[in-house]
Amino acid sequence: MTNVEKPSLEVxxxxxxxxxxxxxxxxxxxxxxxxxTSTITAALHxxxxxxxPVASVAECITIGESLPGSITAGERDGKIAPGLQYGNSxxxxxxxxxxxxxxxxxxxxxxxxxxxxxxxSSIVIGSFLNLGALCAYLLGQKKRVLLGCASWKDKFNLxxxxxxxxxxxxxQHDFEVKDDSARxxxxxxxxxxxxHLIEFLKDSSHYKRLSKYGLEHEMEYCVTPDLHPVVxxxxxxxxxxx
Amino acid sequence: MTNVEKPSLEVxxxxxxxxxxxxxxxxxxxxxxxxxTSTITAALHxxxxxxxPVASVAECITIGESLPGSITAGERDGKIAPGLQYGNSxxxxxxxxxxxxxxxxxxxxxxxxxxxxxxxSSIVIGSFLNLGALCAYLLGQKKRVLLGCASWKDKFNLxxxxxxxxxxxxxQHDFEVKDDSARxxxxxxxxxxxxHLIEFLKDSSHYKRLSKYGLEHEMEYCVTPDLHPVVxxxxxxxxxxx
Numbered sequence: 001m002t003n004v005e006k007p008s009l010e011v012x013x014x015x016x017x018x019x020x021x022x023x024x025x026x027x028x029x030x031x032x033x034x035x036x037t038s039t040i041t042a043a044l045h046x047x048x049x050x051x052x053p054v055a056s057v058a059e060c061i062t063i064g065e066s067l068p069g070s071i072t073a074g075e076r077d078g079k080i081a082p083g084l085q086y087g088n089s090x091x092x093x094x095x096x097x098x099x100x101x102x103x104x105x106x107x108x109x110x111x112x113x114x115x116x117x118x119x120x121s122s123i124v125i126g127s128f129l130n131l132g133a134l135c136a137y138l139l140g141q142k143k144r145v146l147l148g149c150a151s152w153k154d155k156f157n158l159x160x161x162x163x164x165x166x167x168x169x170x171x172q173h174d175f176e177v178k179d180d181s182a183r184x185x186x187x188x189x190x191x192x193x194x195x196h197l198i199e200f201l202k203d204s205s206h207y208k209r210l211s212k213y214g215l216e217h218e219m220e221y222c223v224t225p226d227l228h229p230v231v232x233x234x235x236x237x238x239x240x241x242x
Numbered sequence: 243m244t245n246v247e248k249p250s251l252e253v254x255x256x257x258x259x260x261x262x263x264x265x266x267x268x269x270x271x272x273x274x275x276x277x278x279t280s281t282i283t284a285a286l287h288x289x290x291x292x293x294x295p296v297a298s299v300a301e302c303i304t305i306g307e308s309l310p311g312s313i314t315a316g317e318r319d320g321k322i323a324p325g326l327q328y329g330n331s332x333x334x335x336x337x338x339x340x341x342x343x344x345x346x347x348x349x350x351x352x353x354x355x356x357x358x359x360x361x362x363s364s365i366v367i368g369s370f371l372n373l374g375a376l377c378a379y380l381l382g383q384k385k386r387v388l389l390g391c392a393s394w395k396d397k398f399n400l401x402x403x404x405x406x407x408x409x410x411x412x413x414q415h416d417f418e419v420k421d422d423s424a425r426x427x428x429x430x431x432x433x434x435x436x437x438h439l440i441e442f443l444k445d446s447s448h449y450k451r452l453s454k455y456g457l458e459h460e461m462e463y464c465v466t467p468d469l470h471p472v473v474x475x476x477x478x479x480x481x482x483x484x
Contacts, residue, residue: 013255013398014259015394016258016259016262016398017258017259017398019390020395020396020397033248059475074261104317153262154259154275155259155421155422156255156259156422156423156425156426157422158422158425158426161422161426179397179398179447180397180398180399180400180403180446180447181397181398181446183400183428183445184398184400184430187429187430187433188429188430190428190433191429191432191433204422204425205421205422206422214337224405
C-alpha cells in the first residue's frame, strides 16, 4: 500500500484506558494471553461449537444448566472454581473432548474487557496460538485496529503487551502505528525476540504468580505461535470461528 | 542491601491508572519530560525562589497578580498562552533572569498528576536533567517509590516511561522492581540506550507534535542527564529545592 491512506493501529494497555480510544467501527482484538484468549482459541480450533464468555461463576453455572451438554469452566486463584467442571487451560480441551460442545467460560480480565467494548465493527480474539491467522484477518478487513490488552485487574502486564507488539510488528507496513503504546509494544517484542519469549516473560508478575500453581508448561504453550490458526469472533453472546 | 527487605519501586504509566497504586507514605515522583518537570528542575537549579504549579491559565494570572515580581508562564498548543508572560521551556529560565523570582507555571498533564496524589511521604519532580540527584535522594529515603508518568491526556507516552526506566535501572539493586510496568520501562530504556535517547524518541507522538513548533533543540536539552542536579519537591503549594 503506497500513496494510500493506511488504517491506524493502536494499543490499549489496560481496560482502564479504553475510554481514551474510539472503538466505533474499529476491529477490536481482545488479548488475554495467560490464559483466557489462548484457551478460547484452542477450544474452538479443536472443534468446540462455541465459547460463551461470562463474568461470574454464578452466571457460568446458570447458563451451563440451561444448555444440556455444555461444559462449564473457569478458575479462581489457579484452581477450578467451586461449582464448575473444568479449568482455564488451552491443554484441557483436545478435539476428542471438546468437539461440538459448548464451552461456558468464566474469566475475569478478558471477559470484562470484551463486554466493555462498544460499537466495534468486530470483536475478535487474539493469542500467540492464532497470531498468523489473526494478522491475515486484520489485513483483510482494512479497518482501524485497536489491540486491547486485558491486563491484570487493570494493571499493565508484559505478556499481553508483547503479543500486541507481535501484531504491530507484523502489520507495521500496512497500518499506521499510531500511538506510543503500539511503539512501546513493538520495542518490547523486539527485546523479547533476542531470547525466547518465555524466557523474557519469566520475569513478569503473571508468570511468577502462575508458576506457583505449577503452570509453567501451560504458559510455554500459550506463547507458541500458530498452533491453532483460527480467528474467533464475538457473535451475539457466543464466540465462534470466523 | 542483602538479606534486608528492599523497598518496592513501581511505575504508574498514566494518571488514569493512579488509583491502582497505594501512594500512602510512598515517595511519588512526578514525570513530565516534555516539558513541565524539565522546566521546573531547570528554573529551580538556576535560582528561582520557588515554582507554583497551577492547572489553569486563569489561576496562573490570578496568583501572578497577587505575588509582585512573580513570573507567569505556560503554553497551550506550543505557544505562550494568552495573558501569560513566558513559555514552558527549560531554556527560558537562565540564572540571570529567574534568580530569586517565583515562577507561576501552568501545565496540563504534570500539574494534574501532581494534584491527584494523596497521602505521599513526599512528592518530588523527576527529569533527565536531575536524574542522578533524584536517584541519590530516593536511595536515601529508603521508602516505597512510585514513579508517576504524567503522560499525554492520560495516554501512555514514551518519553516519561523511558525516564521511569532510567530510574528503575539505576535503582534495581536497591529496590524491588515490583510490577510489569517498571520491568517494561527498564526494557524500553535498554532499547533506547543503543542509539541516543533523542533518536529513539524521534518516533514518538510528543516529539512529532512538538517538532511542528520547532522545539527539537529543547527536547534534546530535556533528555540530557544531570544538567541541573537538584531535587525539587512539593511543600504546600510551592515546589522548592530539597
